Amino acid sequence: MGKEKDIKGESDRRALLGFLWNCAAELKLLLTALFVLCTLATLLQFLPPRFLSTNPNDLRSCISPVPPSPSPPPPPPRSPAELVVEPGLIRRAFHPYGWAAYSFITMGAYRGGPHTFAVVGLSSKTLHLHANPSYHCQWLPSNSTSNSTPVISQHSYKVLPDWGYGRIYTVVVVNCTFSNPVNADNSGGKLLLHASTSGGGDLSLNLTDTMEVLEELPSSVDFSVFTSEPKYEYLYCGSSLYGNLSPQRVREWMAYHVRLFGGKSHFVIHDAGGVHPEVLEVLRPWMELGYVTIHDIRGQERFDGYYHNQFMVVNDCLHRYRFATRWMFFFDVDEFIYVPPRSTLRSVMHSLLPYTQFTIEQVPMSGQICFSNDPGATYRKWGIEKLVYRDVKRVMRRDRKYAVQPRSVYATGVHMSQNLDGQTMHKVDRMKYFHYHGTIAQRREPCRMLTNSSELTADSNPYVLDNRMQEASGAVKRFELKTIGDRLLRTRQ
Numbered sequence: 411m412g413k414e415k416d417i418k419g420e421s422d423r424r425a426l427l428g429f430l431w432n433c434a435a436e437l438k439l440l441l442t443a444l445f446v447l448c449t450l451a452t453l454l455q456f457l458p459p460r461f462l463s464t465n466p467n468d469l470r471s472c473i474s475p476v477p478p479s480p481s482p483p484p485p486p487p488r489s490p491a492e493l494v495v496e497p498g499l500i501r502r503a504f505h506p507y508g509w510a511a512y513s514f515i516t517m518g519a520y521r522g523g524p525h526t527f528a529v530v531g532l533s534s535k536t537l538h539l540h541a542n543p544s545y546h547c548q549w550l551p552s553n554s555t556s557n558s559t560p561v562i563s564q565h566s567y568k569v570l571p572d573w574g575y576g577r578i579y580t581v582v583v584v585n586c587t588f589s590n591p592v593n594a595d596n597s598g599g600k601l602l603l604h605a606s607t608s609g610g611g612d613l614s615l616n617l618t619d620t621m622e623v624l625e626e627l628p629s630s631v632d633f634s635v636f637t638s639e640p641k642y643e644y645l646y647c648g649s650s651l652y653g654n655l656s657p658q659r660v661r662e663w664m665a666y667h668v669r670l671f672g673g674k675s676h677f678v679i680h681d682a683g684g685v686h687p688e689v690l691e692v693l694r695p696w697m698e699l700g701y702v703t704i705h706d707i708r709g710q711e712r713f714d715g716y717y718h719n720q721f722m723v724v725n726d727c728l729h730r731y732r733f734a735t736r737w738m739f740f741f742d743v744d745e746f747i748y749v750p751p752r753s754t755l756r757s758v759m760h761s762l763l764p765y766t767q768f769t770i771e772q773v774p775m776s777g778q779i780c781f782s783n784d785p786g787a788t789y790r791k792w793g794i795e796k797l798v799y800r801d802v803k804r805v806m807r808r809d810r811k812y813a814v815q816p817r818s819v820y821a822t823g824v825h826m827s828q829n830l831d832g833q834t835m836h837k838v839d840r841m842k843y844f845h846y847h848g849t850i851a852q853r854r855e856p857c858r859m860l861t862n863s864s865e866l867t868a869d870s871n872p873y874v875l876d877n878r879m880q881e882a883s884g885a886v887k888r889f890e891l892k893t894i895g896d897r898l899l900r901t902r903q
């Protein structure tokens with residue numbers, strides 16, 4: 411990876427040099443012109459003002475252009491040096507410098523309707539744990555007259571959806587709701603977020619950082635999306651993908667779920683470094699058919715949150731695609747949604763329409779024990795064909811995954827959402843997910859142990875044969891071949 415980056419940097423440099431070389435003549439001309447102009451401006455300052463028809467300050471600005479400063483650092487309060495108040499009593503001084511974590515890092519800002527917005531980002535965790543920073547939004551119409559009053563959000567609240575898992579940063583979803591529709595005439599404008607520390611960090615300061623989080627160009631908002639039928643029936647919001655993922659496992663997962671979710675579905679994959687070239691190769695056929703969108707989120711790695719900022723990523727996905735789909739699924743790429751053959755996904759989902767959210771129970775599968783009556787053929791089999799031993803140890807509870815109807819959801823998590831309108835259903839019999847722990851982030855043959863018995867104990871853990879996924883594998887393979895041809899037949903682990 412590092413090597414590729416260097417090569418790219420090198421070619422960028424060459425391109426720049428080439429550009430400069432080609433433009434040398436033009437550049438010389440430009441520089442001369444600038445020089446003359448600035449000399450003129452310097453001279454003009456010494457002329458008495460009555461000789462001038464223009465303001466010399468306008469011209470002087472070409473000598474020292476004012477750079478746009480993003481947000482000024484906190485002014486260090488002028489603290490005096492230490493002071494001897496009276497003999498035996500010294501008042502010590504404290505001198506603050508710098509700011510250890512950003513007040514806000516934006517990932518995305520999205521409309522949730524004619525008068526409401528969500529801003530998804532990160533913020534200093536200590537600030538949120540031990541103080542009460544506050545937020546509000548402001549709408550700046552692009553067609554504003556100088557005397558029109560600024561539109562300030564009526565209500566704003568923040569949600570911290572990461573259950574305290576954050577590290578330097580915690581995930582924040584700010585909900586800004588205005589009392590009236592904004593940009594209702596579609597003439598365009600900008601949404602500003604004001605983030606105030608409210609005395610967190612320094613009790614004597616209430617620092618407010620203002621940032622532009624969303625721009626709407628004239629006639630760019632389609633207000634009908636908030637009320638019309640969604641484009642997709644099912645949309646998958648993936649968590650951050652990281653590590654040396656197995657292309658073959660990803661290939662199986664894609665074919666299986668495109669077949670299950672059908673033509674009106676879409677898969678959003680978040681690449682935090684896990685989509686290496688061979689994984690990209692197995693995703694590409696599905697990208698070409700419009701089933702997959704990859705978001706390269708490697709840039710978030712600079713900000714130390716929980717597990718490649720997965721809580722921020724799922725919330726960004728929720729708000730970004732909220733009106734694009736009827737149902738949104740949240741689970742991982744080593745997990746397979748299962749619906750028993752006598753029902754269909756469609757019928758199960760139809761029965762769940764009264765619920766905003768439902769959680770899905772796990773079927774834990776061994777990621778190492780494989781069925782074999784023909785060991786020579788094991789290597790060629792798909793993971794879901796050969797990993798057929800279910801872990802039947804009794805445990806208190808296992809992780810769940812979930813799906814929501816996103817229009818009624820305001821923030822979300824990795825195992826469920828706790829910010830929604832409507833009911834959550836936890837007892838869905840006709841849907842499970844098979845979890846193949848430890849199979850996705852390794853590049854070798856998963857089978858460590860071959861057996862043909864119907865039950866066994868390995869590492870003092872009981873397993874039974876469960877071939878429900880195996881039974882689907884033939885149809886999945888045929889579906890892949892029929893849909894994208896044989897281009898992935900030679901995929902490796």
Ligand SMILES: *[C@@H]1O[C@H](CO)[C@@H](O)[C@H](O)[C@H]1NC(C)=O
Pocket residue numbers: 520521522523526527528585586587819820
């Ligand atoms: C903000 O919260 C309100 C009240 O819960 C909700 O009606 C609105 O849809 C939310 N907006 C977004 C963008 O989630």
Ligand SMILES: *[C@@H]1O[C@H](CO)[C@@H](O)[C@H](O)[C@H]1NC(C)=O
Pocket residue numbers: 553597
């Ligand atoms: C700007 O606002 C004025 C009055 O509010 C209106 O007449 C005009 O059409 C608007 N222009 C655009 C481009 O919307």
Ligand SMILES: *[C@@H]1O[C@H](CO)[C@@H](O)[C@H](O)[C@H]1NC(C)=O
Pocket residue numbers: 544606607608609616618
């Ligand atoms: C800090 O400033 C913001 C924005 O002006 C305000 O809403 C908030 O109440 C202030 N906090 C305190 C503690 O004064």
Ligand SMILES: *[C@@H]1O[C@H](CO)[C@@H](O)[C@H](O)[C@H]1NC(C)=O
Pocket residue numbers: 783862863
């Ligand atoms: C299972 O494997 C044993 C030897 O490992 C073999 O003797 C037996 O025939 C196999 N049974 C089946 C049903 O394949």
